Amino acid sequence: MRNDPSSTRPQADRRDAPAVPAGSGVSFIMPVLNEVDYLQDAVASTLAQEVDGPIELVIALAPSDDGTTELAHRLAAQDDRITVVDNPAADNPVGLNLAIRASQYPTIVRVDAHSELSPGYTMRAIETLDRTRAANVGGTMHAEGRTPFQRAVAAAYNSKIGLGGGAYHGSGEESEAESAYLGVMRRAAIEEVGLFDETLRRGSDWEMNLRLRQAGYRVMFDPKLSVAYWPRESWIQLYRQFLATGRWRGELVRRYGFRNSTRYFAPPALVVLLGAAALVASLRVGGVVRGALAAVLSLVFVPVALYALVIAGFSAVQSAASMRQKLWSLAVVPTMHVAWGAGFIVGVVRGARDTIDTSRVSR
Structure with missing residues (x-):
């Protein structure tokens, strides 16, 4: 069992850990x-x-x-x-x-x-x-x-x-x-x-x-x-690992809110951005939005394009990497971000429940 964090003394009351003899x-x-x-x-x-x-x-x-x-x-x-x-x-x-x-x-x-x-x-x-x-x-x-x-x-x-x-x-x-x-x-x-x-x-x-x-x-x-x-040694293992990790981080946000670092909210923001870009793209292709409204909504593609350029740049600057490693980088980084972010959103909304990391179960 663990102690309820609300029952522990505040951060301001500093304490030294017990000394341990050599x-x-x-x-x-x-x-x-x-x-x-x-x-x-x-x-x-x-x-x-x-x-x-x-x-x-x-x-x-x-x-x-x-x-x-x-x-x-x-x-x-x-x-x-x-x-x-x-x-x-x-x-x-x-x-x-x-x-x-x-x-x-x-x-x-x-x-x-x-x-x-x-x-x-x-x-x-x-x-x-x-x-x-x-x-x-x-x-x-x-x-x-x-x-x-x-x-x-x-x-x-x-x-x-x-x-x-x-x-x-x-x-x-x-x-x-x-x-x-x-x-x-x-x-x-x-x-x-x-x-x-x-x-x-x-x-x-x-x-x-x-x-x-x-x-x-x-x-x-x-x-x-x-x-x-x-x-992890394969793409599916990596995906499973980050999906489960993101969902449990979402659970921690449910429990402890913004005591979690703000950097944890970047991947779910990316998932929302990609979802919005996909929606706008479908609306434009279907002719649902046109003209000035379509132009305004299309601004969502700018950060998506910038993200793609960052990932491409990250792959390119790995000067000592083989071509296969560089190509894998184009898939690996978005997988980490999107799987973690999607898991995070589900974890915040529904909790982690019985989510397990199966990345080392199925080899």
């Missing part, structure tokens, strides 16, 4: 579902982290049908620092909470099975936590790709064009943040606010960080922290 140990937590192609590298980069004290890795294993289950148990049998706990619900926040409760150390590092931690990541994060007395710190997500399609998605992730300029998708100065990518957390602080909200299948990290900030704790962005992320 050498107290670190718990890495990793929710996993159908990640046979990435799990071994993710585990290797995690266990290679140098930490002052003992470490453990708790894998919250959702029902998988691609060999992930067997691989996870094999890795655990080879290294006694790895523990596997079952996550039959297959929901990410449920798995995160199961892993946290099965772990023991006062600093918790969230790891994504689709990611790889850079050398020195954990030690740097702990130093930032100690120095700032924050409850959570995250860094940048550097997307990478193996195929032309995946590299096109990675380029979009790493650009403000693709995901709208969230701090963890780029670089910048160390600062307080509204959320943290993955996150290196103080156990005492996140247990105080109630861990992850299990009613939110997506966006639960943002929501927990909101509660941390409302409780007076700092959430920090440290650009020197870097995590390699491998995006």
